[in-house]
Amino acid sequence: MNDDATPGTPLATRYPRLDALRGFAIVWMALFHFAFDLNHFRWIQQDFYRDPFWTLQRSLIVSLFLLCAGMGQALALHQQQTWPRFWRRWAQVAGCAVLVSLGSWWMFPRSFISFGVLHSMAVMLLLLRGAGPRLPIGACLLLGLLCLGLPSWVQDSFFDSRWSNWIGLVTRKPIAEDYVPVLPWLGVMLWGYALGRWLLQQQRGSFAAGLITGSVPRFLEPLATLGRWSLSFYMLHQPVLIALLTLAATMRT
DSSP states (O other): OOTTOOTTSOOOOOOHHHHHHHHHHHHHHHHHHHHHHHHHTTSSOOOTTTOHHHHHHHHHHHHHHHHHHHHHHHHHHHTTOOHHHHHHHHHHHHHHHHHHHHHHHHHOTTSOOSBOHHHHHHHHHHHHHHHGGGSOHHHHHHHHHHHHHHHHHOOOGGGGSTTTTTSOOOSSOOOOSOBOOHHHHHHHHHHHHHHHHHHHHSOTTSHHHHHHHSOOOGGGHHHHHHHHTHHHHHHHHHHHHHHHHHHHHHHHO
């Protein structure tokens, strides 16, 4: 099933360039997770928690995902997405977030994912759906900047528990396999939302408008297809990789 398909309703207009960008993020994420899994099975030795080579990649991947999500919400607003359609999509994201928590708890009980990228997206989608249409583009940019800076200015130990660290104003990062709090990451999604709205407002046929509405070269079409199935791929790729590496480890011994 296409991630954006909803029974009984027509598909919204697709934007292949945005789909391809999302697909690129998916491929990058899968390669990152493959390396992480190789490290978990001790085929390689890397520090994914402190080595800047890996931590920077993680930040860039999450940023690209949230930027695409923000642009996607701008498109949903532009296409006058109905509330029932929004809630069905939101339920998919939130439901997958719960499955990620359960799966990570089974594999990493001491560092399971209580608030990762899907959890954060579920909260931020609600915020953008409610407040986004009322915010001018300039306000989105300023609020995004505030969100990015706030965790550096305001920190309190109250936010260090698993029940409150999802906000992001922590004094120390929790021990978790993935941690994407609302702050500062809401800032990235707000900037993506503002960028998407700005591009859609540009004159039809202009270079800026073409960045989001144009077609993609044939060699990028597989990325665009993958980007349309991003949530499905996200949920399936790690179980498949782990199963394959487990089988490989068994055959190796």
